[in-house]
Amino acid sequence: MDAQTYLKDYIKKSTPILKKFFSYKEKEVAGISSICAEMMRVYVDFMGGKNIRGALTKLGYECFGGKDEKAILEASLMVEITHSFLLMHDDIMDQDCLRRGEPTIHVQYGKLHKERYQKGEPKHYGICMAIDLGDAGFALSHLVLAEAAFAPLIKERVLKRFNKQILTTAFGQAIDVSYEHSQNVAEEDIMRVHRYKTANYTITGPLQYGALFAGAEETEIKKIENYGLPVGIAFQIRDDELGILSEEEKLGKPIGSDIRENKNTLLHLKALEWASPEDKKFLESAYGNRGLTSDQVKRVQEITFKTGALAYSQKIARDLVEKGKSFVPKITSDSQLQDTLYRMADFMIERDS
């Protein structure tokens, strides 16, 4: 199946379950305080996006012979709820104000503070609430797992794998944040972040949880990594390309925010390496400059094109996707599911948002 069709189908089927889950939680906690009920509404409204991770959980389940669609749709919410929790914290760390065209959680609560409270700083209140709502989200995702319609032994395996991956993601994030504050970051460092922060978390992990839900054992799911790691790194490379090439409406956040945040990307590294001395000087002043104008962002884009950094990044991503695809027959022998895995891999670098 075409990747976008698969994703849309997943969203169509899982959204009502998600809404029901949060609406139930909202009612359950309304008795504590209206603040809690509102948190549940804010959380579910924040969710959205492509749902790659939830959909891959379902796909992994199907590849390993799982047949109970309702059960896997319910269980896969764990992954999407966790993704939102990590984005809430990520947005604080990146000091991002927009996510999918809407204010980020810390910005939302900062605004609420101004309307509602008499004391304290709106900005700090926003950060507190976004940290706390993220923490609540991680607990919620574990409640989804605890309540999922699978055998306790299966849930135990998912619990272990899931938290190993989230731990690795947290490590990847710490390295990423640290590199943003460093000089002399090398290509292998960038690839390390892509691997630990993104690839395991976005592709390998979700497919593996799905496989475990279908009854696969810990030892059986190792081979998913051969597909997930290269495809997941390619996904991140494409993400970084879109971060400087896409349009604001499509991306849902300002173009150039990666540059302003001094995010370490392959594009960034290669443009610096291959730029003329004059352009290099400009790039060095642009990366990490939070006051960068849109004209200056355009100049970074131009340098990224003309140095060949973009072409290099695209080539690496395409090679990784092809590498990942070569392992598809080891994951499933079902030709339809193989087809979906191939198209999913292509989608990671062909998407325009």
Added chain:
Amino acid sequence: MDAQTYLKDYIKKSTPILKKFFSYKEKEVAGISSICAEMMRVYVDFMGGKNIRGALTKLGYECFGGKDEKAILEASLMVEITHSFLLMHDDIMDQDCLRRGEPTIHVQYGKLHKERYQKGEPKHYGICMAIDLGDAGFALSHLVLAEAAFAPLIKERVLKRFNKQILTTAFGQAIDVSYEHSQNVAEEDIMRVHRYKTANYTITGPLQYGALFAGAEETEIKKIENYGLPVGIAFQIRDDELGILSEEEKLGKPIGSDIRENKNTLLHLKALEWASPEDKKFLESAYGNRGLTSDQVKRVQEITFKTGALAYSQKIARDLVEKGKSFVPKITSDSQLQDTLYRMADFMIERDS
């Protein structure tokens, strides 16, 4: 058994297991980056304190007939690791610089930034790393659970109860943070925060996880709440008393930080209510004033004594403890364990740090 003896025994027995767990994790992640290995060292060094929650997990296990001490010591680390994660995030929210006499995690990483990095703001880097290390901690605590030497069905029950409690704690924290920014917080609001943020989390939850590990069913553990809720609220009331009465060396953080943060406590509320007009005016200017001098803190203390706010707070806490103790015979019929539960309840309000 005397509460302090029980706690010391727990610390003595659990610390080597904790150190081993983190030392193993440190080795496991050293290959990703030295940043990750360091995170594990920073985490374990941050742990400490009275270990009330870990010890109560063990006590709950014993009260419900559990006999495998090694298994419960290992599993109880889940609770203490989670506690540290919440403290890391709490310290960011409260903008606290000291915890148990040592720099808080965001302050530690802010300092490291100055030594190590060339770009970005130390303060923001510290906050990023403390958010991220906290998230890693929550994943670690779930790994402890996943790997615990109990049956999958038991772990499923603990997973559910544990995350329900953490979710409730996050709600309690959100309410608490919001009240700090509000005016006109009532006694019932303060009690609501004590209940949701502290009592369930500190007393009821840990005893319940222990009971579940011992094989109790979800329905059986309800009665623990009758003990945990009043004793837990009393614990928080005592905590707030110590926050303004204790000495800095004992408390491990500056006296008066609750006042500077405009923390809503019973003492705060009652002192305001019962103060003379002149004192009331002073209190209003003192609460939430981050630049409060130690002389001004002393004046707040004096007003708290002379209005009778402290006596009132102590009376409420004592009554709650007695109420909780009356339910002990419903939890266990073992007279030695009953004795420990009684003494543990008394300890919550008799402790001086």
